[in-house]
Each structure stands twice: as structure tokens, then as C-alpha cells.
Amino acid sequence: MKTLIVGDRPTVERLAERLKRAGSHAEYQRIQCVLIRATLGSSAAQIAELLGWSTATVHVLHSRWSKEGDAIFELRGRGGRHHQHLSPEQEQQLLAPFVKRAEAGGMLTVAEIQQAYQEQLGKQVAPSTVYRLLDRHGWRKVVPRPRHPSSRRGGAGRL
Structure with a gap:
């Protein structure tokens, strides 16, 4: 079996430090996936069972990590104005x-x-x-009143 993830000491220490600084649950799990393979040498099926993932996801993550390195842990933020006309x-x-x-x-x-x-x-x-x-931009719809509320409808008041 070909080893995609080398469990050398500097790699394990770097991953363990990065695990401590993980900013989200998704990033934490991605680092765990690689770290478990590097330290314990667990199979993809075992890692998938631990993390609640499919084995295919584990395989994809391991192969991406071997090609791209730590860049796979940088997750893009979601949200924002995707369909804006103007900035x-x-x-x-x-x-x-x-x-x-x-x-x-x-x-x-x-x-x-x-x-x-x-x-x-x-x-x-x-x-x-x-x-x-x-x-x-903080504007609101303000419509002027057609007449003052205390004004009488008939014009001048009767005494």
C-alpha cells in the first residue's frame, strides 16, 4: 500500500499545533483526519467511522493533502453578496x-x-x-403628510 501521509515528527508536531489553533469545527475535523493517519496509521475506513464521514471523503482529503499540503485546511468563508449589481x-x-x-x-x-x-x-x-x-445605506422611506393632523377639514374653525 502506498503511503500518502508521512508520519515524521515535524509533520505531526505542525499538525498538532494547527489542530490547537483550528478556527472552526470543519477545519478541526480536516486536521484530525490527516493527523490520525500520520500518527496512528489508521485506515480510511477507521478514520471515516471516527469522524462520521464516508471513506471516499477521507481518501479525497488524504490525496489532496499529499498534493496541496496545509492549504486544504484554509476554508473559504460562506455568505456575502454574491449577486450584487454594484460594489x-x-x-x-x-x-x-x-x-x-x-x-x-x-x-x-x-x-x-x-x-x-x-x-x-x-x-x-x-x-x-x-x-x-x-x-x-441606512435610508428609510419618509413621506410628507398631505396635511397636519390637527388641521380641520372644513378650513377655518367655527366659534
């Missing part, structure tokens, strides 16, 4: 003239912001996209 910086630049106008007391409508957004993007977007953009 946060570009959104700030798009909203900058509207911010100035709002600070000067002007009224803004979503239709104006949507028009500017579509011109920059080069395609149509739904109004909900603009509302989400405004929400991301």
Missing part, C-alpha cells in the same frame, strides 16, 4: 448626489434614484432593488 463603493458614489440634495432639504423619489441606477447599470431593475439599496 458598496459604487453604491455610495451613486447615492452621493442624492445625499447632497436631501441634506439641502430637497425631496427625493425612488423613481429618480431608480433611473440613475438603471443608467449606471445599463439594464432595468425593480423598485424593490432601489429600496433594498437605500436600506443598506
Whole structure:
């Protein structure tokens, strides 16, 4: 049987130290998978049973470790805005003239912001996209009242 993982002392010490610094459960298990093979020489079936994995996963991880080394322990973070039209910086630049106008007391409508957004993007977007953009940047929908609540409907009050 060909040995993919050499159990020499420096490798085992490096893996043991890395195991102590593991940042997530997934990283911890990946390091364990390689470390168990390096120290105990356990088979893939035994390691799979210990970790609750399939033997194929253990084989894949061992072969990747022999080719790529410690790079397999660096897991990519999940989440984020994968389907964004503009970066946060570009959104700030798009909203900058509207911010100035709002600070000067002007009224803004979503239709104006949507028009500017579509011109920059080069395609149509739904109004909900603009509302989400405004929400991301801390804006909220403020609509002026048509009349003051304490005003009377009939005009001048009767005495």
C-alpha cells in the first residue's frame, strides 16, 4: 500500500499545533483526519467511522493533502453578496448626489434614484432593488403628510 501521509515528527508536531489553533469545527475535523493517519496509521475506513464521514471523503482529503499540503485546511468563508449589481463603493458614489440634495432639504423619489441606477447599470431593475439599496445605506422611506393632523377639514374653525 502506498503511503500518502508521512508520519515524521515535524509533520505531526505542525499538525498538532494547527489542530490547537483550528478556527472552526470543519477545519478541526480536516486536521484530525490527516493527523490520525500520520500518527496512528489508521485506515480510511477507521478514520471515516471516527469522524462520521464516508471513506471516499477521507481518501479525497488524504490525496489532496499529499498534493496541496496545509492549504486544504484554509476554508473559504460562506455568505456575502454574491449577486450584487454594484460594489458598496459604487453604491455610495451613486447615492452621493442624492445625499447632497436631501441634506439641502430637497425631496427625493425612488423613481429618480431608480433611473440613475438603471443608467449606471445599463439594464432595468425593480423598485424593490432601489429600496433594498437605500436600506443598506441606512435610508428609510419618509413621506410628507398631505396635511397636519390637527388641521380641520372644513378650513377655518367655527366659534
